[in-house]
Amino acid sequence: MESIEQQVARLKRGTQLIVPEDGLRAKLEKSAKTGKPLRVKLGLDPTAPDIHLGFAVVLRKLRQFQDLGHTVVIIIGDYTALIGDPSGRSATRPMLSEAEIKANGATYVDQLSKILDRERTEVRFNSEWLGKLGFADVVQLAAKMTVAQVLAREDFRNRYETNQPISLHELLYPLAQAYDSVAIEADVEMGGQDQTFNILAGRDLQGVVGQDPQIGLFMPLLVGLDGQKKMSKSLGNYVGISEPPLDQYSKLMSLADAQMRDYFLLCTDVPEPEFDALLASVANPMEAKHRLAREIAAIYHGAEAADAAGAEWRRIHSERQVPTEMPDVTVPAEEVAEGQVPLLRLILLANFAASKSEARRLIEQGGVTYDGEKVTDPQARVPVADGAVLKVGKKNYARVRA
């Protein structure tokens, strides 16, 4: 068993902030003394799950707690989702039905278990306790927080100052989350830095009701592949943990050099001195990036698959060869005339363009290669030859199947 000192050091890796600073040690000592595992909380929205490296940063930290014998409590925010956003202008944000939420919850657990240890994971839905609160209970809870406190929170303040609408119920969200901590008697709550306010609210509320307040453990938000914004699915700057190894590898190779250190720190287990030395010593940053891509692909797919992805990547990019594997496109018989098909059609069939206009543009701009030949005539018809390779842009390949 590691000493408390070592445990603290391990758990601190990559963290952005721990509140209070010495709280982690105190909690660990208490747990060691009583033999009672810590309850480490993470709250999630029951929206369609999609776990990417940014989210994995937090999950991996939870896993570290589990490896030290502690319990992770995942809270699916089904109740808050049921309330939904009633004033949502666009009809495109339908409230999730109870069945959908349950289904999403199940998928979540499934995906989470790629990183977490199921044996030490407790999954709870917050309707379990929030659904029992009456209006009077809610009002009493709300009395524990002031408007100024809530508005001091950065995102609300920004929205308020820029005249963005804030609905009243949004102000209640931190309260609901805080109550979750009370309900499950959390010792530690994890979150990204955007969760600061909510997590501290939980601390306060626990104090009010006489519980030992949770400590907040904040992980930095992982910046996405664009090097600008936090990694998220909607921004398209993400690497999913379930993606095939080559996709992960390729995406990571297109990471900005300056971001490599953060990714090593937050997404791999490579010791800090080691990657710092690597980053300092390597003449060509690409070599360090290969290491990074390999480490990460190996976490999710195993060392062998990661090496294969690396070899394939070098083949495609360094040697500019056609990838060994690519999706097939089959041209329906009725589209073939005299053994040929319009190239435009082919691009659409392969799903490399959303419209004919876009496909035409791609051809005119020299982005399309068929069977090794660059084609720039948008009217071109090409032979439907089994095994011919269609290349659109830098990364899109498909093999024609006759």
Next chain:
RNA sequence: GGGCAGAUGUCCGAGUGGCUAAAGGAGGCGGUCUGUAAAAUCGUCGGCGAAAGCCUACGCAGGUUCGAAUCCUGCUCUGCCCA
């Protein structure tokens, strides 16, 4: 409850009767360059069409006009001020 302001393409944001598929920026996509990336640079970004052109689009619904993102009416939503 009263008054005022606003709603434009992926986002931000110009545009106050024809020259507007709509300036500019961000972002995306393609080309060149390269060590992957970035940067730089050139091009491009509603749909259909070989093209001419046609269709759809400036919150929603009507109206005025030869012609409307631009004017009028009603509605919806948002912000601000007053109560």
